[in-house]
Amino acid sequence: MTEFVTTADLVIGYEVDGPADGQAVVAVHGWPDDVHCWDGVVPVLAAEGFRVYRPHLRGFGPTRFRSDGKPRSGQAGALGADLRDFLDALELDDVVIAGHDWGARAGYVVGALFPDRVRSLVAMSAGHGASGPHAPLPYPLAHAYWYEWFVATCRGRETMRTDRRGFSRYLWESWSPGWDFTDAEFDAAARAWDNDDWPDITVSAYLHRWGEMAGDPAYEDIEERLAEVPAVRVPTLVLHGADDRDNLPATSEGKAELFGERYQRLVIDGVGHFVPREAPARTAREILRWIAEE
Template sequence: MTKYIETPYLNLAYEEAGNPQGNPIVLVHGWPDDVRCWGKITPELAKLGHRILAPYLRGTTPTTFRLEETLRSGAISALGQDLADLIDGLDLRDILVVGYDWGARAGYVVGALFSERVRGLLAMSAGYATSKPVRDMSYDLAKAYWYEWLVATKQGREAMDKDRRRLCRHLWRTWSPAWRFDEAEFEATAASWENGDWAPISIHAYLQRWGEAAGAPEHEELEKRLLENPPIRVPTVMLQGADDADNFPETSEGKERFFVSSYERRVLPGVGHFIPREAPDEVLTAIRQLLSDTAASDVRRS
């Protein structure tokens, strides 16, 4: 069921399923994708009696902005603040956050700076604290980020806007080399990108990430805090596709020092970037583990 909540800057849409009185699990999708990525996961969690909420990220229909003059920011700080606003607006407590790609980055923000309402975090397809100068990354990785550099050019920005379906279909095909999706699956999701906000947000995300554009003024203080890579304060499991051709496995290696609670990284053989779609069973296993481990911790504390 699609519902809406008004946050300071968004009319934020989200899908809700399961038991309204159950333990809340928030599923946050990636880019370029939408909540349909959780199609094989939500029903199983609902069977277990959980309350499942899956927001549509800014720029993804039917989420809209309240004001036309608000900067269409795709910064990590914006994604994290949106997630924090959803959690606060719905007065969610003791939640498990599950996010992949952009959703994982939003999850890291709340796990570090809004952790009082979060019991655990499952992050996928994006490691923590990955922003670094090009001189510190392999050129193979820089090559994989070609689409991020593309938007620094006028023609690249036009491609992101006018040729978004062809561009994203190429990303789906190449980021997960062994995954075979059908055209209906792609088109159903691509329809949610057909709005006036998706392209500006997508373009801004990468211009801002690489220092070519400023963030939104409303996120300035949060952005400053994130530059310090604040520690993640909740139990975390990180799933990395061994064949991820976007965020290579090297991008999530050696992050243990950023986690002050428990942290486990698992590399999934034969899996690429779109983990919720490619490996839903592994996602469900990690969710069950986090729920079990954090419940045991609660018992020990009580």
Template sequence: MSPIRTARTPVLDIAWQAHGPEDGRSDGPPVVLLHGFPYSPRGYDAVVPLLVAAGRRVIVPWLRGYGPTRFLRGDTPRSGQQAALGQDLRDLLDALAIPRAVLAGYDWGGRAACIVAALWPERCAGLVTCTGYNIQDIAAAVHPAAPEQEHRHWYQYYFHTERGRAGLAANRAGIARLLWRLWSPDWAFDDATFAASAADFDNPDFVEVVIQSYRHRFGYAAGDPALEAVEAALARQPRIRVPAIAPHGETDGVGPVGGSAGHARFFTGAYERRVIPKVGHNPPQEAPAAFARCILDLPAG
């Protein structure tokens, strides 16, 4: 396994792993693979060799609140809001002196990738974003969804309570394992596969980052003041003009496949939506070849 390295940004020491040819010898821009909640970089273990075999340089970081990634200061808000995820990704590209990369992710990672692609398109050579356009419309979060979707979001409402905070602190692995099963009903993952990712939930900031994320997106928690300008830009639901492919698992248990059917309106560049049969919320682990193919099929740029 590639050694874990650390990149210092203004806010974090971001842990990351690199694979494939060194910069300058890669067959195309570097690829940054971004995990979601409640997952980890181990979700890309079967994707990375496919990209390396195609000659690509691959960077896989741990998001804030996961694994070895750490905040530099005790007084920095432990925010999981979308602006924080996007800013962290941009800061990582700066810290690694990567002017431009292909960004690919799902769940929280897909959101970070969409944010950089939308706000700083010069840094994004192409985008793979599971379930389509992942930038939150927080202003619209006051409107109830269909009952079936509200039911799927039970964990978010649970995290809005102090009971939910305590529950996540006491049962983070149990909650994550339940969500894996509910969100990917056709994925028969084994104990070792889950344990490899669950180890990354023991980060000391995991609970606070997760709780703030799910409260902020519904307007129940304040954001980090340092990120107000980024959040204001995201409130305008910016369009994405870089080439993009949006894989969506056919049996996704948190974001039904029909949810991304109309997302082409958010993309002004080349855009393709791909439905992956018998795959749920975690395409990189459930269908690594299909996910890697999306990255390799992006138009050269």
């Protein structure tokens, strides 16, 4: 059953599993995906005594803005602030954050700028400081990021509204070419994209990322700090699929200097972009190992 918590800007829906007194793991999904990406991971963590929280990101599922006038921004600073506010609202401490894709980016923001409640971070399928107006952009990566430019066009923006399922299915298939997902898996995730804010947040996320759209002024201070690519100040494990055709594995290479605590990066053979879906047992095992080795 979905539970809800209220922050300054949002009413955040979240799922929670595991013993009430277990150490908190906050598992944050990516785009285009939803909390079901962790379905194969949660039972393993819960069986080991962890309390697993899965928040729905802004623009996804039951999460709603409290004000009609709040900008529907998908910028990294907003995602990070939402995660910080979620931890604060539930008074979660000593938290392990597991983040995939957008969830990883939110985790990097919190780990770098708001680490007080965080014990460690496991980030998947996204590199810290790997995108932005001034980030290196080799042509193979620009090719992989075609969809981020597509949303800058009128046709792309209309597609976000009228064919979000067809568009996202193509991304699932092309980003993880070796993954044979089921219609049921896809349909369960796709229901989260029926949120009326999903198109605007999607467009904002990618245009802001490349300096083509202004962000919400409320996050200006956070964005200024992120522009300097601050070091993540919690122990961090990065998992990346060797066959990721979206955020190419190179985007998380050579980043050790951006982590101020214990750091490790693992590339998983035979896995594409959707690490927790394609390799749930391996994902759970690596999360548990990372926690145990602290």
